[in-house]
Amino acid sequence: MPKAAAHRSPASPRLVGQRAFWNRRYRGDPELFGAGRSPFARWSRDVLRRAGIRRGVCIELGVGYGRDLRYLQRCGFVVRGVDASDVGVALARRRRRPAVLRAPEIVLGDAVSFLAQIPGQSVDVVYSNMFYNMDFTEAEHVRLFTEVARVLRPGGFHLYSVRSTSDPWYGRGRRTGPDTFDLRPHGSTMHFFSRAYARQLGRGAFSSFAREDRLEGARDFPIRLLYAADVRNGDPAPENRPSFSQASMKARSARLG
Numbered sequence: 001m002p003k004a005a006a007h008r009s010p011a012s013p014r015l016v017g018q019r020a021f022w023n024r025r026y027r028g029d030p031e032l033f034g035a036g037r038s039p040f041a042r043w044s045r046d047v048l049r050r051a052g053i054r055r056g057v058c059i060e061l062g063v064g065y066g067r068d069l070r071y072l073q074r075c076g077f078v079v080r081g082v083d084a085s086d087v088g089v090a091l092a093r094r095r096r097r098p099a100v101l102r103a104p105e106i107v108l109g110d111a112v113s114f115l116a117q118i119p120g121q122s123v124d125v126v127y128s129n130m131f132y133n134m135d136f137t138e139a140e141h142v143r144l145f146t147e148v149a150r151v152l153r154p155g156g157f158h159l160y161s162v163r164s165t166s167d168p169w170y171g172r173g174r175r176t177g178p179d180t181f182d183l184r185p186h187g188s189t190m191h192f193f194s195r196a197y198a199r200q201l202g203r204g205a206f207s208s209f210a211r212e213d214r215l216e217g218a219r220d221f222p223i224r225l226l227y228a229a230d231v232r233n234g235d236p237a238p239e240n241r242p243s244f245s246q247a248s249m250k251a252r253s254a255r256l257g
């Protein structure tokens with residue numbers, strides 16, 4: 001895939017909305033979440049070390065301006081990333097790196113189409129920080145987790161942080177779906193995760209390796225995150241494969257009103 005390629009699948013109105021929102025935010029502050037790596041990147045490195053994984057291919061979803069991508073590269077991984085914001089991607093590509101490291105491949109586009117082009121079982125780690133909270137429906141989360149499971153080798157790691165349903169911002173703004181609120185003008189549409197939802201998305205393909213609840217953010221803007229590290233299982237026989245049934249999705253929607 002050429003480095004400067006953008007994914008050509010037609011952008012949905014929600015993706016266009018995400019792009020406009022994040023372009024504005026990164027133009028306003030090119031280091032919106034801080035200059036260095038995120039606390040979650042450090043946690044992820046420690047988890048991977050504990051599991052004996054120090055190198056390999058790492059994919060980052062929603063790289064933003066590239067703060068964690070560079071860190072993961074410095075930790076020893078061959079990294080590739082994707083983001084929907086052209087301002088973010090341009091900043092990430094320009095980010096300084098030690099001369100010995102190659103420029104990582106950073107693609108402008110939608111994460112699902114990006115993942116769809118990656119061969120199965122070719123990746124050691126899929127990483128994302130506050131990415132799954134974006135304006136995704138449950139069906140899109142299922143698609144994303146299914147793609148992540150497909151590209152990861154058995155024993156590979158899925159590491160992600162998400163704003164959780166105990167976040168102080170949960171329930172504010174206009175509700176647009178289960179656990180999803182339009183936080184404008186304070187933020188974008190946000191899909192908050194419960195532990196049960198994270199478990200449901202990973203069921204079958206993943207086993208939980210580590211979970212942690214964290215309080216982060218600025219003093220006047222505290223946020224609550226769930227850190228998750230899941231290991232890709234080997235594939236069971238087709239007849240034993242659990243599926244994400246329509247019934248379980250509907251039950252969640254009904255339960256959460």
Ligand SMILES: C[S@@+](CC[C@H](N)C(=O)[O-])C[C@H]1O[C@@H](n2cnc3c(N)ncnc32)[C@H](O)[C@@H]1O
Nearest residue numbers: 018022062063064083084085110111129130134
């Ligand atoms: C909360 S920001 C986090 C950025 C980065 N992970 C960090 O911690 O600095 C979420 C990012 O997800 C990107 N994004 C939203 N929807 C996307 C999609 N469908 N595909 C790829 N990136 C997306 C946004 O452009 C934004 O940069």
